Amino acid sequence: MRYHPLTMVFKIYHLVKNSLLFALILFVFQRNSEFWLYEYGRYAFVFMFVWRLVYIVIAWIFERYEWEGRTFHLHKGIFVKHTSTIPFSKIQNVTRKTGIIHKIFGHTSLTFETAMDGEDDAIHFEVLTKKHANYLLDLVKPGETTIPDEVHKEAKPLDESVDEYADKQEKDRTIHFTPMRKDLWKASFTSLSFLAILPFIGGAYDYFEPFLPETDQVEGLFQRLLANAWLFLGIIVLAVIVAVVFGMVRTFIRYGKYEISSDATYIYIDRGVLDESYFSIEKRKVQGLEINQTWIRRIFGLAEVKLISTANPNMENGAVNVNSLYPFLPIEKAYQLIEDLLPVYQLDVELARLPRKSLWIKLLRPSWLWILATIGLFYFKPDFLQIDQAWWILSLGLLCIIVLNRILDYLHTRYAVTSDQVQWWHGGITSRMFITKRKNVIEMSYSQTRLQKHFQVASVSTINRSVPAHIEIINDIPLTYARVIQDWYLKRQEDIRIDKEAN
Amino acid sequence: MHDIKLEHSLSPSFPTIKWITEAISNIIVFAVLGVLFWVNDYFGWPTWVFWILIGLVALSILGVIWSIAEPVLLYRSWSYQFDDEYLQLSYGILKKEWVTVPMTKIQSVSTSQGPIMKRYNTRSIKVETMGSSHVIPALEQQIALQLREVLAEYAKLKEVDE
Numbered sequence: 001m002r003y004h005p006l007t008m009v010f011k012i013y014h015l016v017k018n019s020l021l022f023a024l025i026l027f028v029f030q031r032n033s034e035f036w037l038y039e040y041g042r043y044a045f046v047f048m049f050v051w052r053l054v055y056i057v058i059a060w061i062f063e064r065y066e067w068e069g070r071t072f073h074l075h076k077g078i079f080v081k082h083t084s085t086i087p088f089s090k091i092q093n094v095t096r097k098t099g100i101i102h103k104i105f106g107h108t109s110l111t112f113e114t115a116m117d118g119e120d121d122a123i124h125f126e127v128l129t130k131k132h133a134n135y136l137l138d139l140v141k142p143g144e145t146t147i148p149d150e151v152h153k154e155a156k157p158l159d160e161s162v163d164e165y166a167d168k169q170e171k172d173r174t175i176h177f178t179p180m181r182k183d184l185w186k187a188s189f190t191s192l193s194f195l196a197i198l199p200f201i202g203g204a205y206d207y208f209e210p211f212l213p214e215t216d217q218v219e220g221l222f223q224r225l226l227a228n229a230w231l232f233l234g235i236i237v238l239a240v241i242v243a244v245v246f247g248m249v250r251t252f253i254r255y256g257k258y259e260i261s262s263d264a265t266y267i268y269i270d271r272g273v274l275d276e277s278y279f280s281i282e283k284r285k286v287q288g289l290e291i292n293q294t295w296i297r298r299i300f301g302l303a304e305v306k307l308i309s310t311a312n313p314n315m316e317n318g319a320v321n322v323n324s325l326y327p328f329l330p331i332e333k334a335y336q337l338i339e340d341l342l343p344v345y346q347l348d349v350e351l352a353r354l355p356r357k358s359l360w361i362k363l364l365r366p367s368w369l370w371i372l373a374t375i376g377l378f379y380f381k382p383d384f385l386q387i388d389q390a391w392w393i394l395s396l397g398l399l400c401i402i403v404l405n406r407i408l409d410y411l412h413t414r415y416a417v418t419s420d421q422v423q424w425w426h427g428g429i430t431s432r433m434f435i436t437k438r439k440n441v442i443e444m445s446y447s448q449t450r451l452q453k454h455f456q457v458a459s460v461s462t463i464n465r466s467v468p469a470h471i472e473i474i475n476d477i478p479l480t481y482a483r484v485i486q487d488w489y490l491k492r493q494e495d496i497r498i499d500k501e502a503n
Numbered sequence: 504m505h506d507i508k509l510e511h512s513l514s515p516s517f518p519t520i521k522w523i524t525e526a527i528s529n530i531i532v533f534a535v536l537g538v539l540f541w542v543n544d545y546f547g548w549p550t551w552v553f554w555i556l557i558g559l560v561a562l563s564i565l566g567v568i569w570s571i572a573e574p575v576l577l578y579r580s581w582s583y584q585f586d587d588e589y590l591q592l593s594y595g596i597l598k599k600e601w602v603t604v605p606m607t608k609i610q611s612v613s614t615s616q617g618p619i620m621k622r623y624n625t626r627s628i629k630v631e632t633m634g635s636s637h638v639i640p641a642l643e644q645q646i647a648l649q650l651r652e653v654l655a656e657y658a659k660l661k662e663v664d665e
Contacts, residue, residue: 445602469634
């Protein structure tokens with residue numbers, strides 16, 4: 001069937017939005033320019049714009065989608081026809097976004113992501129009715145529901161069994177987390193969101209520069225401001241308040257309405273105040289988990305929990321990372337959440353610490369960064385705060401940070417391997433926890449440099465499926481333990497089943 | 504870990520092949536450097552260019568020494584083995600690596616052969632997985648083709664849950 005007609009409106013909106021800047025440059029700021037680039041650019045722009053407009057309409061007429069059994073068929077292209085086939089079973093996760101435009105029309109958008117490579121790796125429905133979205137969501141859900149094996153050319157009324165199934169799903173959902181006001185306050189400060197106003201101001205300045213008075217005048221104004229200490233102080237205080245409020249508003253909009261829930265087989269994340277989004281992933285498609293703690297989050301006792309999955313991490317506009325459960329969870333809450341959502345992961349395992357010799361090797365290892373930076377500093381001897389000897393102070397400072405980072409890395413590193421899972425903490429100033437199941441590790445290696453050989457330690461690295469592949473490395477664990485991990489991995493066959501039918 | 508040796512090793516002609524390739528690239532490097540010295544002299548470029556060139560020559564000489572020692576060391580360090588579950592590779596001179604790849608996760612296998620490898624009747628095998636790719640640098644042609652078939656056969660198996 002055809003995509004929803006409002007898809008055209010949505011695409012045209014994006015077209016206008018994306019070409020607005022060019023239009024402004026060509027027809028407003030440089031309207032009197034006779035430079036050939038602008039001269040012909042205007043014609044080219046009009047031509048391209050009209051072409052895109054026509055293309056959107058024609059594409060809507062020709063492009064179709066349908067499903068047959070448990071497979072989507074997408075027909076794309078006007079001149080070059082292109083059909084892609086995506087079985088429901090390949091769908092890894094679902095994202096549903098309701099932007100402001102969608103809200104105005106009471107519609108929503110839907111994306112099914114698969115783990116396939118290439119351009120056909122996702123199915124996008126830019127605009128569709130909420131009812132149809134729900135229908136599609138239920139359709140792709142694996143379950144006892146059997147969809148009749150006929151081609152659906154038109155939207156059918158909801159199947160009764162599907163309906164029941166959906167109801168049951170709805171009831172079984174338990175909510176695990178919604179942020180409190182306190183969490184949001186913390187989030188706003190730990191994310192340093194008040195700094196986010198800087199690029200905003202910069203962008204605004206660039207945008208409005210042509211309308212602002214001459215630079216000399218601005219500088220004159222600035223001089224007068226500096227002369228009046230009280231006024232200057234007042235402006236700074238005002239700026240700080242504006243920045244903090246801006247940061248708070250930004251955090252509340254991004255993380256204010258947030259709900260993590262799950263049922264027996266799925267994890268759901270609903271979020272967003274202005275732009276609503278809904279994300280769901282099947283539990284067994286989670287490849288592993290990661291907890292991230294930057295130093296500032298550690299001070300506040302917060303952590304970010306990330307799912308390792310094949311979901312595309314950079315959705316449009318660099319909005320909230322879809323793989324992140326919630327970036328500002330109190331650490332105990334984070335553990336609790338993992339246990340609730342994915343009970344197969346056991347977090348109460350006792351972790352081993354590194355032996356003392358690992359600290360020595362960490363400190364002994366030459367730091368190429370420091371060596372190069374010091375050579376650079378020595379050669380250029382940059383003037384910094386009018387201190388003559390700045391270069392070696394900076395070099396020393398860098399060395400201190402590197403050493404601190406390594407000591408912290410030693411302190412943070414803890415690891416454990418149990419029957420079918422591996423878990424470790426590592427990292428210095430930013431520490432990270434990684435946990436995964438043996439069957440989800442698609443490759444494992446361990447390595448030993450000459451220095452590590454001398455100390456009888458080794459590094460272990462694992463690869464998990466993700467986009468791009470998720471590589472985890474733990475350094476300087478005792479060689480005997482590295483061998484244990486290797487042997488453990490060689491017994492991987494215990495956890496997996498071979499798909500006989502794929503042959 | 505240096506003592507660990509897997510079942511199979513590379514083709515015995517690997518060091519020779521490596522020596523020849525390295526020698527060819529070294530000759531090219533020195534030819535380029537020679538031309539640069541000539542150009543430097545001809546156009547009278549500033550003195551620091553001359554010193555940079557001297558530095559490059561010194562580095563290239565170190566490279567030549569390394570390229571004489573490296574092939575044998577690499578040959579000794581390389582070993583691999585495979586069964587119906589895993590492909591294991593072990594290699595590295597300064598840093599020893601031991602890689603384990605489950606057969607079911609292999610996505611593609613390909614062999615390739617350059618003119619020098621052809622002369623010695625060897626082939627290299629490239630194994631690609633979802634997250635990485637590995638090359639076994641030189642195997643006797645027959646063994647390489649056999650291994651390719653074996654890997655391709657095992658790689659057909661897929662795990663449930665994909």
